[in-house]
Amino acid sequence: xxxxxxxxxxxxxIISDWHMPKxxxxxxxxxxxxxxxxxxxxxxxxTVEDSKEKVVEALKVGIHDYMVKPVSKESFEGKVKTxxxx
Numbered sequence: 001x002x003x004x005x006x007x008x009x010x011x012x013x014i015i016s017d018w019h020m021p022k023x024x025x026x027x028x029x030x031x032x033x034x035x036x037x038x039x040x041x042x043x044x045x046x047t048v049e050d051s052k053e054k055v056v057e058a059l060k061v062g063i064h065d066y067m068v069k070p071v072s073k074e075s076f077e078g079k080v081k082t083x084x085x086x
């Protein structure tokens with residue numbers, strides 16, 4: 001559903017969880033990147049996946065930032081503000 005919405009309208013920021021039905025957050029990122037729907041749009045992964053390998057995998061494919069749940073309101077707002085300046 002997120003991919004369909006991004007095909008119809010550009011977003012200022014994409015926030016995704018790693019674990020979602022049908023398509024995980026990494027697959028979503030790769031799809032929007034392949035379809036060039038993400039050019040100039042920061043992508044934030046917010047997830048419970050906290051292993052170093054998962055973080056490295058996400059950042060290696062080009063995800064702009066990564067937060068491990070639970071997140072505080074302040075840290076989330078800080079990340080969003082920073083990414084919107086991207």
